[in-house]
Amino acid sequence: xxxxxQSPRHEVTEMGQEVTLRCKPISGHDYLxxxxxxxxxxxxxxxxxxxxxxxxxxxMPEDRFSAKMPNASFSTLKIQPSExxxxxxxxxxxxxxxxxxxxxxxxxxGTRLTVL
Amino acid sequence: KNEVEQxxxxxxxxxxxxxTINCSYSVGISALHWLQQHPGGGIVSLFMLSSGxxxxxxxxxxxxxxxxxxxxHITASHxxxxxxxxxxxxxGATNKxxxxxxxxxxxQP
Numbered sequence: 001x002x003x004x005x006q007s008p009r010h011e012v013t014e015m016g017q018e019v020t021l022r023c024k025p026i027s028g029h030d031y032l033x034x035x036x037x038x039x040x041x042x043x044x045x046x047x048x049x050x051x052x053x054x055x056x057x058x059x060m061p062e063d064r065f066s067a068k069m070p071n072a073s074f075s076t077l078k079i080q081p082s083e084x085x086x087x088x089x090x091x092x093x094x095x096x097x098x099x100x101x102x103x104x105x106x107x108x109x110g111t112r113l114t115v116l
Numbered sequence: 117k118n119e120v121e122q123x124x125x126x127x128x129x130x131x132x133x134x135x136t137i138n139c140s141y142s143v144g145i146s147a148l149h150w151l152q153q154h155p156g157g158g159i160v161s162l163f164m165l166s167s168g169x170x171x172x173x174x175x176x177x178x179x180x181x182x183x184x185x186x187x188x189h190i191t192a193s194h195x196x197x198x199x200x201x202x203x204x205x206x207x208g209a210t211n212k213x214x215x216x217x218x219x220x221x222x223x224q225p
């Protein structure tokens with residue numbers, strides 16, 4: 001398997017623009033997680049899905065952020081409008097389970113977002 | 117106070133040294149993870165444990181549930197071990213992963 005795939009790897013945009021980050025989880029994994037990593041706050045869970053259904057979005061910072069998972073092999077994280085404080089590395093991860101012995105999370109390479 | 121605290125924040129070692137990174141947490145957990153983040157940014161899950169000790173190659177992870185403490189040990193350290201090591205706990209009540217701020221390890225040849 002190719003692992004978790006994220007695109008783009010780097011994104012530079014201007015404040016106010018819409019940004020869409022994409023993730024393809026490992027085939028067969030039922031859970032998908034979106035994380036954000038900044039120097040100030042480290043890694044933070046934004047939202048996670050189970051079988052394409054959002055389970056917990058309490059980490060989503062505000063209404064400008066939205067995430068969807070239209071099918072088992074694709075998820076998007078959208079920021080509209082983007083702001084400079086959204087600059088961070090966004091990681092997608094997937095796992096077989098979310099609480100048991102099979103729940104090792106496999107991380108994608110991340111998308112480095114810079115909002116000017 | 118952070119729910120997950122790691123120490124030290126930065127660590128420099130000479131090749132061959134035995135290294136210990138500590139993680140303390142304040143919430144009830146169902147599992148604890150150790151992750152490795154390489155300078156290029158990629159994150160790799162090293163261990164998931166809920167009790168006792170696990171070993172993989174030169175890496176050993178231990179956890180003491182009563183003391184709410186875990187350690188990651190690296191034996192015979194090598195420059196390729198240079199990375200950020202992140203402790204994360206799964207909150208037993210919410211099932212969410214809570215991350216420590218990481219320990220930056222530099223192993224010099």
